[in-house]
Amino acid sequence: MPHVKILTDSLADIPPPMAQALDITAVPCIVRFGETEYRDRVDLFPPEFYQRLSSSATLPTTSQPATGVFEDIYRKLAQESDQILAIHTIASLSGIFNASRIAAENISNVHIELIDSQQVTMSLGWLVILAARAARAGASLSELRALVEGAMPRVHVIGMLNTLEYAQRGGRLGKGAALVGTLLNVKPLISIVNGEVVPVENVRTQKRALERLIEIVLGSGPIQELAVIHSAAPELAQRVTQMLAATFPEDQIVVSETGPVLGTHVGPGAVGIAWLTGRY
Known part of the structure; x- marks a missing residue:
């Protein structure tokens, strides 16, 4: 068959x-x-x-x-x-x-x-x-x-936006939030929960934002599958991959570049992690 x-x-x-x-x-x-x-x-x-x-x-x-x-x-x-x-x-x-x-x-x-x-x-x-x-x-x-x-229930994604500009221009958040993010150089972390885009936290520097991504992912439990996603940010994706490789086999980490549809709303310079936790 x-x-x-x-x-x-x-x-x-x-x-x-x-x-x-x-x-x-x-x-x-x-x-x-x-x-x-x-x-x-x-x-x-x-x-x-x-x-x-x-x-x-x-x-x-x-x-x-x-x-x-x-x-x-x-x-x-x-x-x-x-x-x-x-x-x-x-x-x-x-x-x-x-x-x-x-x-x-x-x-x-x-x-x-x-x-x-x-x-x-x-x-x-x-x-x-x-x-x-x-x-x-x-x-x-x-x-x-x-x-x-x-x-x-075991699949997750979290990402860091380089800028709020594209989310604001695309109508995904208010102008005030975009302005604050620009002035303070905030790196917003976002996730998907129950089919909705939700803010996780705002981080003041890129270095700390990447560290928080890793902390959140590794703190979620045993990992079965792991991918790093980016939008025109291969260097950032490589940095995140190397940070994850301290704990997870690097040859099992999939790296993917998101395409035009999602890229329109997150803009260039974003990086994220998508993972599947193991069964407890």
Whole structure:
């Protein structure tokens, strides 16, 4: 019997070689500069995107893939398997889940189930990777759903923004908060909790902010999977990786650059950690 196919969206930030090796289909989200539309990491890759973002007077806009795009991909996957598990980013913050759901309802020759991960970037990515590994090992659709839903409480992400400018320009926080952050050179730490973006704390220096990231992650319990994510900040990602490597095997730390959609809202210079804690 063919393996269950695993689908996600490009907000999972899974490094392409890893996604390809695990047969993960990532549907590209959309970013627009003016009237020109690009597919995330198909027509526009992170290096070019961040260069344009830094020099653009206005923010790009972002949107979910069209329902028809999901339908086309579901039909293609249905030629290889009669079961698909779609694991998507936070449904309450994006139209991605709904577009995928509507498309799935229009496909009759395959059993499609969807999960709202309530996560983004590699905290979503780890759920997708877990499912893909288990699918390759022959797990059933119901087993995969139970695996992902069981892992959701154990997956976490925390990040440091280099600036509040892009979050403020994109309407993600008030102008006063952005002004304070700029004047005080605050490095805000943010996380995702129950599908919501929440502030963790404000730290006055980059050095201390990175230290706090490590402290929070290592203090969360035994770690099963670990990824460092950045937005046009490879040097910072390397520093964080080296700090984590004092405790966790460096060759098991995945490094990923977030793409245009999330990058529009966090701006360049952000770095974060996504991890899966082990079972107690």
